[in-house]
Amino acid sequence: MRVIVIGAGAIGLNCAYALERAGAEVTILDAAGVGAGASRRNAGWVVPTMSGPVPAPGIVLQSLRWMARRDSPLRIRPRLNAEFAGFMFQMLRNCNARQFEAGLSATLALNERTFELFDALAADGVPFESHRRGLYLLFQSEQKLKHHAEELETLARLGWDSSTVLDAQALRAAVPQASDEVVGGIDCPGERFIEPNSFVDGLAGVLAQRGVKICTQAKVSGVERGADGQVKAVIAGERWPADAFVVAAGAASGRVSSMFRGRVRIQPGKGYGFDLPNPAASFAKALYLAEGKVALTPFDDRVRLSGTMEFGTDESINEVRADGILATTRTYLSGWPAPGSTENSRAWSGQRPMTPDGLPVIGPLPGQPNVVVATGHAMLGITLSPVTGQLVSAMVLDRRVPPEAAAFRVDR
Numbered sequence: 001m002r003v004i005v006i007g008a009g010a011i012g013l014n015c016a017y018a019l020e021r022a023g024a025e026v027t028i029l030d031a032a033g034v035g036a037g038a039s040r041r042n043a044g045w046v047v048p049t050m051s052g053p054v055p056a057p058g059i060v061l062q063s064l065r066w067m068a069r070r071d072s073p074l075r076i077r078p079r080l081n082a083e084f085a086g087f088m089f090q091m092l093r094n095c096n097a098r099q100f101e102a103g104l105s106a107t108l109a110l111n112e113r114t115f116e117l118f119d120a121l122a123a124d125g126v127p128f129e130s131h132r133r134g135l136y137l138l139f140q141s142e143q144k145l146k147h148h149a150e151e152l153e154t155l156a157r158l159g160w161d162s163s164t165v166l167d168a169q170a171l172r173a174a175v176p177q178a179s180d181e182v183v184g185g186i187d188c189p190g191e192r193f194i195e196p197n198s199f200v201d202g203l204a205g206v207l208a209q210r211g212v213k214i215c216t217q218a219k220v221s222g223v224e225r226g227a228d229g230q231v232k233a234v235i236a237g238e239r240w241p242a243d244a245f246v247v248a249a250g251a252a253s254g255r256v257s258s259m260f261r262g263r264v265r266i267q268p269g270k271g272y273g274f275d276l277p278n279p280a281a282s283f284a285k286a287l288y289l290a291e292g293k294v295a296l297t298p299f300d301d302r303v304r305l306s307g308t309m310e311f312g313t314d315e316s317i318n319e320v321r322a323d324g325i326l327a328t329t330r331t332y333l334s335g336w337p338a339p340g341s342t343e344n345s346r347a348w349s350g351q352r353p354m355t356p357d358g359l360p361v362i363g364p365l366p367g368q369p370n371v372v373v374a375t376g377h378a379m380l381g382i383t384l385s386p387v388t389g390q391l392v393s394a395m396v397l398d399r400r401v402p403p404e405a406a407a408f409r410v411d412r
């Protein structure tokens, strides 16, 4: 079977990988290049313990408090656009305990195979930088620490019991750089992280070796249907015929799906990051600066800081908000350089594909069994990329929706 995958991010590459392994003849079309979207610009965490959807109970009040600060971790820029307003309204409606727990449990079920699938990629010869050093969560508020520990108890009830609460003394012994403002933390020793560039380049390299054609600067702009109404080809400069199509275009997936007459609600959720090539401090594990929502990832050659969520904006960089990441880091870690100092490099930005209920969209377009969508992975697109590839491969080649994918269908 000939399959066209639209998008060469972590999701598209993993879909192509699973499809090729299952015997399909795969071509990837990307408007820009491999990993040109969010898939190079993220923290690289592989974190089943963070399976909770973004719309969560309590987030509305917290968001209102944040709206007043120009450097806060969240910004919603209101836009006079019905699609955007409808999206935000739905997202607010999903900020309740029932939806959150249902989303958490469905996502956790997908994540059951995540580590095993990353190991399988490595064993199969995909070269990428991977760390099994785990993660410390740092808190400045006793109340937030208690609340998060309770959330982890929910995970333990769902069978994911891998974290320990640390008091201030134990936390400082583990993370000597922690500032006096840090009151405690949580140790998640089982979590992992990968280096995103090596991950997408590693996958693309192996795919190319196995005969998968990866066409960059190939923006899909339309589709062609046969007399039976089924999609027969996409247009990206030239005509690309195939038997099945996978839409994995990240934050642009709503637009691309509409070319296939599908309705998939996606809005970009912009994040910022900094890469610090020569950090003064070294870190045993990745760190999550909890209230500030900043991720610190110690790769082999640099430390990456990332965070913030902006809705309703383009890819441009708002220096004040990006610098908020550096300013926040200084309140958690002693001796951290100030924003604007020479030790800090320039900010980059990445667009997370967000959905109103915070869950990915993985499934055939209604009434179009040969078009499968795989997007909306929000903050978990790296974590969930291998399992998404497996699900999509079953949907495309066997025309089967695995039971664990039911919660992620397009028309939910």
Ligand SMILES: Cc1cc2nc3c(=O)[nH]c(=O)nc-3n(C[C@H](O)[C@H](O)[C@H](O)COP(=O)(O)OP(=O)(O)OC[C@H]3O[C@@H](n4cnc5c(N)ncnc54)[C@H](O)[C@@H]3O)c2cc1C
Pocket (backbone or CB within 6 Å): 006, 007, 008, 009, 010, 011, 012, 029, 030, 031, 032, 033, 034, 035, 036, 037, 038, 039, 040, 041, 042, 043, 044, 045, 046, 047, 218, 219, 220, 221, 248, 249, 250, 251, 252, 256, 269, 270, 271, 272, 273, 295, 306, 307, 349, 350, 351, 352, 353, 374, 375, 376, 377, 378, 379, 380, 381, 382, 383, 384
């Ligand atoms: C700051 C930040 C930190 C993050 N940290 C983590 C983390 O620690 N762990 C984690 O699991 N996730 C994390 N994420 C989320 C993760 O990066 C995304 O969920 C993931 O990269 C999405 O992958 P994707 O393949 O769906 O989209 P993308 O990587 O955005 O790829 C989409 C591709 O589609 C292409 N495209 C778009 N339109 C077209 C078209 N018309 N024709 C052809 N091609 C097209 C684009 O060029 C792009 O290459 C983070 C994200 C950000 C921004």
